[in-house]
Amino acid sequence: MKPDYDLIKQAVYARQEDFFAGLKEVMQINSVKADSTEDAPFGVGPKQAVLKALEIAESMGFKTKMVNNAMGYAQWGPDSSDYIGVFGHLDVVPEGTDWDYEPFDLTEDNGVLYGRGVLDNKGPIMSNLYALSVLKELGFKTTKTVRIVFGSDEESGSADIPMYLEKEPAPLYGYTPDCKYPAVYGERGVVGIDIVTTFSDDSLNQIQSFVGNFDRSSIPDTLDVTLATGEIIEVRGKRSPSNAPDMGLNTITLFAKNSTDEARFTGELATYLSWLADGFHDKHDGSGIGAGFSDEDSGSLQLSPYELNLTENQAILSLSIRYPISVTEEEVLEAITSHLVLDSELIARRRMKSTVFDRHHPMLKTMQKVYENCTGQDGTPVTTTGATYARSMPNIIAFGPSFPGQKGIAHNKNEYMDVSDLMKNMEIYALTLAVLMA
Incomplete structure (x- = not known):
């Protein structure tokens, strides 16, 4: 009936x-x-x-x-x-x-x-x-x-x-x-990765503290950076869900771009931030780091940097990646690995295959x-x-x-x-x- x-x-x-x-x-x-x-x-x-x-x-x-x-x-x-x-x-x-x-x-x-x-x-x-x-x-x-x-x-x-x-x-x-x-x-398949970069010089000492509202579910929209000189840099973006990075303004990549444009830092830190800006800022489809995959059913890969932690000699960048249903996780990780900077290691933290x-x-x-x-x-x-x-x-x-x-x-x-x-x-x-x- x-x-x-x-x-x-x-x-x-x-x-x-x-x-x-x-x-x-x-x-x-x-x-x-x-x-x-x-x-x-x-x-x-x-x-x-x-x-x-x-x-x-x-x-x-x-x-x-x-x-x-x-x-x-x-x-x-x-x-x-x-x-x-x-x-x-x-x-x-x-x-x-x-x-x-x-x-x-x-x-x-x-x-x-x-x-x-x-x-x-x-x-x-x-x-x-x-x-x-x-x-x-x-x-x-x-x-x-x-x-x-x-x-x-x-x-x-x-x-x-x-x-x-x-x-x-x-x-x-x-x-x-x-x-x-x-x-x-x-x-789409989802993989969360950390890119751990080890610095061989002391250039990370140019930053005293690096604090943002980092959460895996969202694009960060606030970042406060204290330099070794005592200067405080406030970076403000636009928050959006991590599966809609194009609707936000990511303070991590914005800081990297501004710092690179202004030649604010020296040494390997400058190299790292240039890589971060060129590879990730407003490039949500992975094309900046060699992972520009797409297919007819899914569209383009989607990439969201959501956290950056700095230690005495390391930078740990956390990314959430959603890849097309016709692509494998292995293909994605292999492509990104070939585009790493300095002494970097890629570690997969979270995996969900496509369904x-x-x-x-x-x-x-x-x-x-x-x-x-x-x-x-x-x-x-x-x-x-x-x-x-x-x-x-x-x-x-x-x-x-x-x-x-x-x-x-x-x-x-x-x-x-x-x-x-x-x-x-x-x-x-x-x-x-x-x-x-x-």
Whole structure:
């Protein structure tokens, strides 16, 4: 039986007030990863957020379960190990500074919702819970089981996934609402590397301290450098997510470029900074260091320097690299190694191979049709530079929540989502689930 689109859409928007009230409860929990405890492996906050979501799900009449204190799920349908899974996360990155709104709350201002996690990923995964609740209240008859699964460690490596899979089977198929539209059938490979350069002279002594807001998830936008002379150089850029370096202004490479242009330093430090400026500043595709790979499905390689640490005789540059699905990690590292400077060593710290889902799977056809119906936009499946639960959880892909053209929002201050966009997500997810469950 074909779902009644108009009826579902009407019911979705009738739940807006209720949805935002429940989302606000989850948003008010500081769920940044913290020290592990006996019953909270990723800190008390992330677990509390999961428990709150399960409490809301129970009030809707769903079966709920906490798995290994790491993930929890709300289930509707026949009690079976064969299920459609929707996997989102309630942990968030640190709030950062200079917010105009309370980070750990849900604030609406002129049709826009603000708060840490409203986009990444509390808003989207909670919209799926409420979408499922809408179908339940409409008396929708399902032949398949659906689980809305709430994670607590996606931002720090997805260690919650293997803990879930210790106790529960993987889904037959499903998605994570933690990327973009249309449906994402492939995610690029990711490798995090350190380039350790050892200096044979004492030129690093020209810098007394080198302090920036370095974090793997973002392009740094502040850097304070104290020289041996006592002079302080303040470098200010523009913060952006590490998977959108072109939207930011990286203070590491900006400092290198300015220092090289002004011939500020001498010796091997000058050589190093010139290499850093020439190879990385505004060259986000890896072409500056011999790694300009690309393919038709993925586009160009993406490279993000996110940290530079200086010691007495070493510089350690940390990079996050997202490479096309047709390219191997070995090819990327070999290319970069051949373009190192001075006495340098490349060390791989973090590895995630690319993942590709069957483009002809019926689920993707459903997603394309629903997305096109709800938005009037092309729903042809795409690939992404992001890293989601789809890399760790078998049989799922990424689907939403960001619409084409929406980038660089998730990890910044004043993280936001338009009311209309969040409700459009709930509409898309409700109709998608209705078709998949029928």
